[in-house]
Amino acid sequence: MIYLDNNATTYIADEVFEAILPYLKEEYGNASSIQHKLGRSANHAVEGARAIVANHLNVKPKEMMFTSGSTESINMVLKGVFERYHLKGNHIITCQTEHKAVLNTCEYLEKKGAVVSYLPVDPNGKLDLQLLRSSINERTILVCLMAANNETGIIHPIEDIAEICQQNDTLFFCDATQYIGKEKLDLQRIPIDIVCFSGHKLHGPKGIGALFIRRKSKPIQITPLIHGGNQEHGLRGGTYHSSGIVGLAKALEVIDYSTNASTLRDYFEESLLAHIDECRVHAICHPRIPNTSNILFRGVKGSELMTNLPNIALSSGSACVSGNRDPSHVLKAMHLSDEDAYCSLRLSFSRYNTKAEVDTVIQELTDAVTKIRNSSPLWQLYKTEKLK
The missing domain is CATH 3.90.1150.10 (Aspartate Aminotransferase, domain 1)
Structure with missing residues (x-):
């Protein structure tokens, strides 16, 4: 074959597979059980991986959290932002060529009272940035646009989009699932507010993803999608997928651009x-x-x-x-x-x-x-x- x-998905890199194995067998502790050695070892691995992921994107480790993948992250951000900011506004801007995880979640939110603008593209898949700018209004709470399209590979001008959102005091959420691992993304240079991606798109394991939420003077508010323990500062409950988190970090470490x-x-x-x-x-x-x-x-x-x-x-x-x-x-x-x-x-x-x-x-x-x-x-x- x-x-x-x-x-769709990738072969798991040999280095990633080797890095994961100990956390499936010997180092099987719960990363939240820091009262004993196995738990502390798992916790150390998770936090070390968090630092690696943050360094790859040039952000702070506290700005990174782990999810099961981009679909969960997208649902969490879209639903969570709408719930927390609905008193400010109910308008979300996205694009007709977004991933179905975005489009179907937006359709769900429309039934909850959201007003969603689906920006068109030209025959080359290009966005009209002037149309984006003019679509933002006083009720706009989020712009959700991907970095690269999963079907065509088309890259959106995310730096320009981030600038437009900053000028209009609007949150910019970017699905970078197909972008990270193929192109470098420096989030100090490009001031995107929220970014998600998945491990299995870059020769890492399935079932693990990362979500960046920028720490700002006025904190970004997102209602948790999954309630449970106090993992990820209460934003995402559930036992840490230690082996997957280690694998995601290793996949980023061995990328060769x-x-x-x-x-x-x-x-x-x-x-x-x-x-x-x-x-x-x-x-x-x-x-x-x-x-x-x-x-x-x-x-x-x-x-x-x-x-x-x-x-x-x-x-x-x-x-x-x-x-x-x-x-x-x-x-x-x-x-x-x-x-x-x-x-x-x-x-x-x-x-x-x-x-x-x-x-x-x-x-x-x-x-x-x-x-x-x-x-x-x-x-x-x-x-x-x-x-x-």
Whole structure:
């Protein structure tokens, strides 16, 4: 199996696996049970990991907390901010191409009285920053915009967004799940208020994520999503996932930002465009994270193409909507027709992929597309009409 679905989840790095093992067997204490040695050892590991995660983002350890992943963090922030700030306002700004964790939570909050503005994007997935600026009003309590799109890799100008939010005294919450681990994020340089990400997107374990909440002179108020003990200063109850936390920190420690993911992605796209006609890379001229390619193979359904590529792991959209028969909401927001959205595939590379694998994928994709098109009367009609 050649694995090119790294935006869905990633192979756990060997260094991460080795770091986790002791906390699954020998060092199994509860990190909150500091009355005995095993508990203190686990607590020391958790706090050491917190410092590593904070250092990676250039923030203070007290500004970092651990969750089960970005979906939990998103629910906590959106619901928690709405509950705490509803007397100030009920307006939330997000985007039509956000992850379903954001969109579905916003839909839920609309039923609770929230007013949500879903900003559109242009055909390249680009936001209109002037529209963002003009959408903020005296009732706006939160701007929620991702750093990089999980389906297309498109990068939003988060530094400019943070500046706009600061100028309007509005909280900015950024889902950086696909961004961290592929691009460096310095939160001293970019003053985002709240940031979340997940370990399993950057060769760490599943079931662990981190949430940054900036410490400000006027503290950010968030109602806890999970009540329980006093873990994470009462913001997130529950026993610490010590092995996962250690694994998340180790995954950040071993990131190499000079890896070959972007080189492989660019080589793949150039080769594919040269081999297959009526093929288009979405947002190829827009800034993207270096590992992601979303490609339209006109006249070839993505589902049919994947069936013809049993030894290649790729995706027809986000893993969060697996089994959904609707076209990608991201591509639809980018003004694609239903047909073209259905005929698009996402490939997401990692540092573990090789050029030999990419060459194999190019050949198998080319053969599969040719086979499907040659057996399609509709494609033959399309080509005949185009030649007229």
